Amino acid sequence: MDAIRIEGVTKAYEGHRAVDSLDLTVPKGSVFGLLGPNGAGKTTSIRMVMNILIPDTGRIDVLGEQMNEQLKERIGYLPEERGLYPKMRVDEVLHFLASIKGVETRQARERTDRWLERVGLADWKEKKVEELSKGMQQKVQFVSALIHDPELLILDEPFSGLDPVNVDLLKEIILEQHEKGKTIVFSTHIMEQVEKMCEYICLINRGRKVLDGRLSEVKQGYGTNTIALEFDGEAAFLEDKALVESVDRYGNYAEVTMADGVDASQLLQRAVAEGCRLKRFQVMEPTLHNIFVNIVGREAA
Amino acid sequence: MNKILAVLKREYLTRVKKKSFVIFTILGPLLMALLMGLPSVMMMLSPSVQQNLALIDLHGGFAGPLESALAEYTLDDDRPRYLVERIAPGDGGATADRQALNQRVLEGSLDAYLVVNRNFDEEGGIKYFARNIGFNEQQRMDDALYKVVLDLRLEVSDSGLDRDELRQLTRGVEMSVVEVTKTGAEEEKSEGARLISFLVNYLLMFLFYMMFILWGVNIMRGIIEEKSSRIVEVLLSSVTPFQLMVGKVAGLALVGLTQMVVYAISGAAFLVFGSSQQTLGPLLKGLSPAMFGYMLLFFILGYFLYATLYAAVGAVCNTDQEAQQAQFPILILIMLPTFTSFFFINNPTSMAAQIVSLIPFFTPFIMFIRINTVMPAFWQIALSVVLLIGANVAMLWLAGKIFRVGILMYGKRPGPMEIVRWVRRS
Numbered sequence: 173m174d175a176i177r178i179e180g181v182t183k184a185y186e187g188h189r190a191v192d193s194l195d196l197t198v199p200k201g202s203v204f205g206l207l208g209p210n211g212a213g214k215t216t217s218i219r220m221v222m223n224i225l226i227p228d229t230g231r232i233d234v235l236g237e238q239m240n241e242q243l244k245e246r247i248g249y250l251p252e253e254r255g256l257y258p259k260m261r262v263d264e265v266l267h268f269l270a271s272i273k274g275v276e277t278r279q280a281r282e283r284t285d286r287w288l289e290r291v292g293l294a295d296w297k298e299k300k301v302e303e304l305s306k307g308m309q310q311k312v313q314f315v316s317a318l319i320h321d322p323e324l325l326i327l328d329e330p331f332s333g334l335d336p337v338n339v340d341l342l343k344e345i346i347l348e349q350h351e352k353g354k355t356i357v358f359s360t361h362i363m364e365q366v367e368k369m370c371e372y373i374c375l376i377n378r379g380r381k382v383l384d385g386r387l388s389e390v391k392q393g394y395g396t397n398t399i400a401l402e403f404d405g406e407a408a409f410l411e412d413k414a415l416v417e418s419v420d421r422y423g424n425y426a427e428v429t430m431a432d433g434v435d436a437s438q439l440l441q442r443a444v445a446e447g448c449r450l451k452r453f454q455v456m457e458p459t460l461h462n463i464f465v466n467i468v469g470r471e472a473a
Numbered sequence: 474m475n476k477i478l479a480v481l482k483r484e485y486l487t488r489v490k491k492k493s494f495v496i497f498t499i500l501g502p503l504l505m506a507l508l509m510g511l512p513s514v515m516m517m518l519s520p521s522v523q524q525n526l527a528l529i530d531l532h533g534g535f536a537g538p539l540e541s542a543l544a545e546y547t548l549d550d551d552r553p554r555y556l557v558e559r560i561a562p563g564d565g566g567a568t569a570d571r572q573a574l575n576q577r578v579l580e581g582s583l584d585a586y587l588v589v590n591r592n593f594d595e596e597g598g599i600k601y602f603a604r605n606i607g608f609n610e611q612q613r614m615d616d617a618l619y620k621v622v623l624d625l626r627l628e629v630s631d632s633g634l635d636r637d638e639l640r641q642l643t644r645g646v647e648m649s650v651v652e653v654t655k656t657g658a659e660e661e662k663s664e665g666a667r668l669i670s671f672l673v674n675y676l677l678m679f680l681f682y683m684m685f686i687l688w689g690v691n692i693m694r695g696i697i698e699e700k701s702s703r704i705v706e707v708l709l710s711s712v713t714p715f716q717l718m719v720g721k722v723a724g725l726a727l728v729g730l731t732q733m734v735v736y737a738i739s740g741a742a743f744l745v746f747g748s749s750q751q752t753l754g755p756l757l758k759g760l761s762p763a764m765f766g767y768m769l770l771f772f773i774l775g776y777f778l779y780a781t782l783y784a785a786v787g788a789v790c791n792t793d794q795e796a797q798q799a800q801f802p803i804l805i806l807i808m809l810p811t812f813t814s815f816f817f818i819n820n821p822t823s824m825a826a827q828i829v830s831l832i833p834f835f836t837p838f839i840m841f842i843r844i845n846t847v848m849p850a851f852w853q854i855a856l857s858v859v860l861l862i863g864a865n866v867a868m869l870w871l872a873g874k875i876f877r878v879g880i881l882m883y884g885k886r887p888g889p890m891e892i893v894r895w896v897r898r899s
Contacts, residue, residue, distance in 0.1 A: 224709045224881070241713060249710035255703035260487065271479040272711040316707065 173236045175200045175324050175355035176221060181230030183216055190216040192379040193230070198357055198372070203350055205370035205387075206359040207460075209468050213379040214359045215252060218326055222249055235323060245274040248322035252329045252359070254313050258302035262293065262312055265301060266319060273320035280319065287315040291341065307334055314342060318349070325349060328359045343369070363460040373460070377468050391457040397430040398462060399439060402452035409442045418469075420462060427462060476712045480720025481727065484695070488728045498732045502739040523548065527558045527574055527586035529567075535589045538624060542617040554613075560586070571602070578604060593622065674818050674845050677768060678838055680736075682811045685776060688729045689783035689803065692721055693796055696787030696880070705880050714877040718788075719869070722780045729776055737765070767844050774861045775837025778868055779807065785872035788879035789887055810838035821846035831857050833864030871896060 176198040183191045191213040198204045208214050219225040221232055223239050232239045235246055256265050263284050270280035288294050291311045296304060304312065310333060317325065327346070331339045346369070350356055360366060366373060367387070374384035383390060397417075401407070402425050410419050410426060415434050420427040430439060436455050443450060458466075488494055526543070530536040536559050546554040563570050567588075577583040585603030593599050599618060606614075627636050651659050699705050708717055782803050790796040810817075810829070817826045821843045830839040830849075836857045843849045874896045879887070 219706075219881075222710050223713075224706065244711055247710070249707075251703075251706040251710065253703045253706050255707070257487075257699075257704060258702060268479070268483045269707065269711070271482075272476050272708070274475065313707070 173200055174198060174233070175202070175235060176357070177233040178217070178221070179231045179233075181217075181220060181227045181232060183213075183220060183225060183227050189379050191220070191227075194376070194379070194381055196374055196381065196384065198355060200355055201350075201353050202355060202372050203346075203370045204355070204357045205366035205373040206357060206376070207361060207363070207366060207373055207464065208376040209361060212376045214376065215328065216379075217376070218249075218251075218328060218357075218359060221326065222247065245320060246323045248317035248320065248325045250314060250317040250325075250327045250330055252332075254310075256301045256309060256312060256316075258300070260301055261298055262288070262301060262304065263297045266312065266316055269316040270319045275320045283319050283321075284315075287319060288312075290345070291315060307338055310334060311338065311342075314345075318345070322354070324355045324357070326357045326359070329362075330358070330360075331362070331365060361464075363464055367460045375464065375467065377471055382467050382471070383463070387460075390463070391460075394458040394463055396436075396455050396457070397434075398456050398458040399428045399430065399436060400452065400454040400456050401426045401428060401443075401450065403443075404449040404451070405447075407443070407446075407448050409439070409446050409448070412442070415439055415442060418462075418466060420465070427459065429458065429462060429466065476716045477720040477723065480708075480712060480717055481724040484721050484724025485727050488691070488725065489731065494728070494732075498735050502736050523552060524555050524584045525558065525582065526555050527560050527577075527583055529560050529562060529570060529574075529586065529588045531562060531591045532589050532593050533591075534625065535593065535621065538621040539587075539617060542620045543613075546613055546617075558583075574602065578602065594626070671818060674842055675814070677841065677845075678811055678814050680733075681772060681775060681837060681841075682807060684729050684732070684772070685779045685807055686804070688725045688776070689779050690800065692725050692780055693783040693787035693790075693800060694793060695721065696784060697790055697793060697796055700788075700791060700880065709880070714880055715873045717880075718781070718784050718873060718876045722777060722784055725780060726773065726776055730773070733769075733772065764845060767841060770858065771837040771841045771861075774858070774865060777865050778833065778837075778861070779803065781865070781868045781872040782806075785875040785879070788872075788876040789882070789892065806834045810835040814838060814842060817842050818846060821849075827853065831860060833857075833861045836861045 174197050176196065178194055178196040181191060181194045182189060194213075194217060196217075206214055206217070216225065220227050221234060221239065223241060223244065234243050237243060260268070263281075266284040266287075267277070267280045270283065271277070275283070285294070285297070288297055291314070293304075293308060293311060296308065301309060301312070314330065317327070325346075330342060330346075334342065346356055358366060358370060370387055372385065373387050373390060375382050385393075404424065407426070410416055410421070410428065413431070415431055415438065416428055417431045418429045428439070430436070440453055443453070528536055528539065536557075540557050543555040543557060544553055548554050560570065560574065563573070571588070574583065574586045578585065585601060585606070588600045588602070590598045601614060623639070624636055627634065627639065653659060699708070712720070783800065786796060786799045786803065790799050817823075817829070817839050820826055826839060826843060827849070829835050830843055830853070840849075840854065840857045844854065875892055879892075
């Protein structure tokens with residue numbers, strides 16, 4: 173059974189199609205990355221999965237049923253646009269958000285205490301939300317997505333604005349949930365996180381799916397035409413369009429996507445011939461970043 | 474349903490726990506009762522004190538009759554209310570006499586004094602000097618002086634009229650009003666009762682008016698706050714827009730009702746307490762349980778109608794300023810019946826009243842007035858209630874659609890045409 177199955181879903185606003193005949197499958201128990209540039213249709217897609225928006229056409233199944241209101245109690249959702257009632261107490265907000273997820277009062281209290289302890293906010297329980305820092309509020313928000321112990325967790329940019337310590341804390345909790353068999357869907361455009369955490373990805377651009385599948389297979393599909401280079405001095409050969417399709421340069425480090433039919437040894441010969449002092453020359457899998465930039469960049473062009 | 478209740482509970486508790494609500498609800502009527510009841514309480518509590526009254530009688534024949542007229546006023550323990558002290562005019566002239574007496578008034582050894590000129594009938598012929606004069610005090614003085622003056626006038630005239638006969642002839646007239654009820658029975662209404670029913674109508678009208686606007690705006694601002702604090706999407710991941718809207722509107726209805734109940738209880742307590750006094754007696758007669766029933770019915774139905782309207786406006790606005798403008802049409806709808814109510818209170822049976830009271834937006838005000846003045850035919854009441862309920866259902870449906878689209882909409886406020894498109898599409 174799949175956690176989410178989207179079939180032929182389209183959602184149009186005045187004039188433009190935010191999501192265009194999208195097909196997508198999220199396997200149960202997986203960590204899934206939904207990627208795409210800003211405005212690609214990620215949030216609209218997620219809102220349709222959450223039954224907040226109604227698709228114009230197509231069908232969405234969640235946890236084996238066609239999406240309906242009752243299913244909301246089994247899904248935890250951290251939207252990108254998030255907020256809490258600033259004048260309410262932290263514990264009261266959590267009790268309330270748990271209650272609209274159908275958690276009974278006693279359980280809500282017990283879980284609130286446990287989770288606040290876990291994210292280090294036990295002392296802030298009785299404070300008003302507005303007295304908390306932005307990062308603290310975000311942790312409360314994160315807790316609210318988990319408080320009803322959902323089977324499916326949808327997190328839209330969960331780490332934005334958090335310091336590294338808290339990012340690690342949230343990652344730890346997310347992986348814990350994964351180990352318990354929960355399905356986790358990330359929506360993000362920060363590739364490093366996805367690369368480290370996700371087993372499956374789907375890349376959407378301009379409302380359409382451009383790539384999806386198991387992360388390792390996606391990378392293999394992009395072959396071994398990526399070279400990592402570390403060097404001193406000039407590297408004029410990187411500009412040669414006959415050899416190099418695209419390059420991602422960071423000063424003395426570069427990730428090169430070779431042009432079709434070019435072999436790694438040709439590139440190496442050229443580098444040596446130009447007298448480039450190489451420190452590292454490595455054939456590698458393409459990074460998600462490269463794939464993303466390649467596809468999205470090409471479509472934009 | 475559980476979700477609506479959960480939303481309702483939060484809305485209710487956060488509002489009721491606010492300091493401003495407690496002050497407004499509990500201290501408000503308390504203060505009002507205090508202000509209104511204070512004089513009568515003071516009168517009841519103030520010990521019966523004899524008044525020291527001085528009199529300068531330049532006329533010469535005034536003092537005796539006045540003393541006997543004032544002697545009719547006694548305190549509860551049968552002591553005379555007024556201790557009259559005659560002051561002979563001094564050699565220093567009227568001004569010096571007054572200065573001396575003023576001094577005594579200020580010291581407190583004298584409560585007031587009267588100066589009666591030789592010709593008491595001229596303008597300013599009788600003057601009363603005191604720090605102040607109460608309503609009852611003035612009434613007593615006027616009555617006593619009237620008697621004395623009438624006698625004195627008779628003495629100088631040679632009409633030969635008997636003074637008792639004259640009193641009989643010049644006494645006032647009282648017309649009593651009898652209401653012919655629907656069943657043809659006659660029902661006498663005291664003047665007090667008529668005044669009270671007029672006052673009650675106005676008071677309740679403004680109570681409705683205030684509550685509808687106050688809590689409607691409260692809902693509207695609450696929704697805008699949820700939009701601007703970006704909590705809406707979190708909520709919608711658990712409840713439907715419709716559940717959210719209904720929960721909010723019903724939650725605030727309960728807040729409004731709480732307030733009404735507190736007002737009603739304090740009002741009733743005030744009445745029961747006050748009815749021991751003759752001035753407030755007729756008030757109780759002017760109010761009936763049926764009227765409370767109708768009040769509750771029209772309050773709830775009217776409140777829901779306007780509250781859903783306000784909720785829809787809140788959903789399409791992003792800032793309070795925007796909402797200020799957008800709510801204007803609703804404000805007009807509420808203000809129209811309120812500010813024309815004077816006409817309807819005076820003409821409750823007119824064709825205009827009959828028609829207007831059937832328009833759902835005006836029913837809570839105008840039908841309620843009609844019920845309180847001249848009870849309309851039952852079918853008219855029933856029809857107005859059915860229409861009002863129908864309007865509520867229609868408005869809930871319409872507002873639900875607007876709410877569903879508007880609540881996730883940020884940026885420019887949509888125009889009326891765009892809202893019509895939303896309703897069609899969703």
